[in-house]
Amino acid sequence: MVVVKSSFRSGVVLSLSSGVVTLQGFLSAWVGELFRVASSLGLVVNLYRDRCLNIVVGALLFNPESAVSVGIRVEACRLLATIVLGFMSIGSILDPLGNFILTPCRIDAQYRWVIESAAPSIISRMSVFEPLETGIISVDSLIPIGRGQRELLVGDRQTGKTSIGIDSILNQKYGSLLCVYVPIGQKASSIIEVFLSLVVRDASFYVSLLVAAASSSAVCQFMSGYTGSSLSEFFMLSSEIPSFLMLDDLSKHAVAYREIYLLLRRPPGREAYPGEIFFVHSRLLERSSKLSTAFGGGSCTSFPVIETLAGDVSAYITTNVISITDGQLFLSLELFLSGVKPGIDVGLSVTRVGSAAQWNGMKILSGSYKLELAQLVELQAFSQFAAELGAETIYRLARGRILLEMLKQCNGSPIGLPQQLGVLSLCNQDIIRTIDVDRVQTLLQSYYSVPQWVAIIVPSRMISTALI
Numbered sequence: 289m290v291v292v293k294s295s296f297r298s299g300v301v302l303s304l305s306s307g308v309v310t311l312q313g314f315l316s317a318w319v320g321e322l323f324r325v326a327s328s329l330g331l332v333v334n335l336y337r338d339r340c341l342n343i344v345v346g347a348l349l350f351n352p353e354s355a356v357s358v359g360i361r362v363e364a365c366r367l368l369a370t371i372v373l374g375f376m377s378i379g380s381i382l383d384p385l386g387n388f389i390l391t392p393c394r395i396d397a398q399y400r401w402v403i404e405s406a407a408p409s410i411i412s413r414m415s416v417f418e419p420l421e422t423g424i425i426s427v428d429s430l431i432p433i434g435r436g437q438r439e440l441l442v443g444d445r446q447t448g449k450t451s452i453g454i455d456s457i458l459n460q461k462y463g464s465l466l467c468v469y470v471p472i473g474q475k476a477s478s479i480i481e482v483f484l485s486l487v488v489r490d491a492s493f494y495v496s497l498l499v500a501a502a503s504s505s506a507v508c509q510f511m512s513g514y515t516g517s518s519l520s521e522f523f524m525l526s527s528e529i530p531s532f533l534m535l536d537d538l539s540k541h542a543v544a545y546r547e548i549y550l551l552l553r554r555p556p557g558r559e560a561y562p563g564e565i566f567f568v569h570s571r572l573l574e575r576s577s578k579l580s581t582a583f584g585g586g587s588c589t590s591f592p593v594i595e596t597l598a599g600d601v602s603a604y605i606t607t608n609v610i611s612i613t614d615g616q617l618f619l620s621l622e623l624f625l626s627g628v629k630p631g632i633d634v635g636l637s638v639t640r641v642g643s644a645a646q647w648n649g650m651k652i653l654s655g656s657y658k659l660e661l662a663q664l665v666e667l668q669a670f671s672q673f674a675a676e677l678g679a680e681t682i683y684r685l686a687r688g689r690i691l692l693e694m695l696k697q698c699n700g701s702p703i704g705l706p707q708q709l710g711v712l713s714l715c716n717q718d719i720i721r722t723i724d725v726d727r728v729q730t731l732l733q734s735y736y737s738v739p740q741w742v743a744i745i746v747p748s749r750m751i752s753t754a755l756i
């Protein structure tokens with residue numbers, strides 16, 4: 289039996305495994321409080337009483353490799369966990385505790401920001417109304433996303449989830465949006481690939497990378513989500529500018545929390561995840577919002593990513609995050625493998641903000657496309673059996689196929705709004721229908737290579753006639 293000398297501010301380590309420790313001896317403690325043990329800091333995540341009604345604290349060590357042993361003395365800091373932020377965070381690579389791995393400038397302005405702060409209240413928010421242009425024509429026209437929205441990217445592995453987020457970041461090059469990319473539990477090689485693709489396209493100066501690779505401890509992977517969220521929240525609240533947060537991906541975040549939870553010896557629930565996993569993700573995503581003008585008018589848009597198994601959207605974590613977010617982009621493996629890239633399933637993808645966050649011109653041009661695409665799938669199935677098709681059905685099928693071809697887009701090449709409008713109006717005017725489906729992509733590539741200012745001034749009809 290361990291005899292523990294009680295004091296308000298100190299205790300001892302009772303047990304230790306993989307960065308998760310159990311402490312005893314405190315007369316009071318609170319969840320989210322920092323403590324110091326040896327040369328490392330830790331965070332209280334769990335409080336309960338043992339049979340003798342002593343307070344037992346479940347806690348996480350920020351640096352699991354530090355020399356901590358059972359029986360070592362622990363000092364409570366009476367502080368909430370914070371990170372040091374400032375404008376130097378823009379364009380930097382940080383670790384889950386906010387320490388700089390790589391920073392392009394001298395550190396001058398510094399603010400302490402609480403890692404787990406409360407989400408902005410309803411009073412301080414306003415409706416989402418400004419569009420966030422992703423540069424992906426199928427998203428901007430059919431499933432528009434607004435600044436301050438939380439849009440889930442859900443799909444099987446290797447279906448282009450990360451590519452959609454990275455394209456959205458690349459498209460902000462000349463905008464005023466600051467981006468935070470948080471790869472959670474990914475291979476270091478994939479993270480470097482993403483980083484290099486940002487550097488090559490001159491995007492690294494407005495993107496902060498918060499890295500917790502697969503080799504990092506579960507504690508670091510769990511913390512990185514919250515640190516990323518506080519970084520984007522910092523820009524939204526203190527600098528009153530719009531920010532963008534990509535959490536890639538939350539399924540690995542849930543797995544990391546499950547590992548911590550099981551090490552804390554708490555009872556597992558469905559699929560061995562803790563019962564509170566919904567709260568873990570909701571308090572992370574609730575911080576994304578569009579603030580009212582009285583509170584600065586900043587916004588934080590979130591793109592959490594969830595990986596599904598065999599397209600099963602009814603899994604525990606997937607359904608949880610679907611119900612927390614304001615819509616989802618469902619990426620279908622079938623579409624992706626059949627060459628429709630990005631493989632966005634228009635039927636299963638939704639945005640709860642709707643066209644409220646869409647530019648009026650785009651609203652007019654893309655009004656009927658979603659319905660047409662949904663009808664195309666049914667018509668294609670039906671036309672396989674019918675020997676003779678009516679003229680109307682043949683017309684709809686041809687138009688649908690061209691529409692589908694038009695929405696194909698390579699990753700790493702976001703398209704500006706004027707060019708998107710031009711392409712959609714070409715389809716509206718049935719100009720593209722006069723050419724072969726196989727030649728649609730060639731025409732579009734020639735059209736995209738026309739400088740944007742020409743696309744704005746000269747009507748798309750004239751350009752396309754010249755190109756055809």
Ligand code: ATP
Pocket residue numbers: 443444445446447448449450451452595629630697698699
């Ligand atoms: P993971 O599950 O491993 O995280 P993911 O779903 O994030 O994968 P990506 O890494 O974005 O998928 O993309 C997988 C592959 O598909 C990459 O090689 C990428 O280049 C390719 N890809 C993605 N989108 C497109 C596209 N629109 N056109 C062509 N290739 C694409």
Ligand code: MG
Pocket residue numbers: 449450451536
């Ligand atoms: Mg990915």
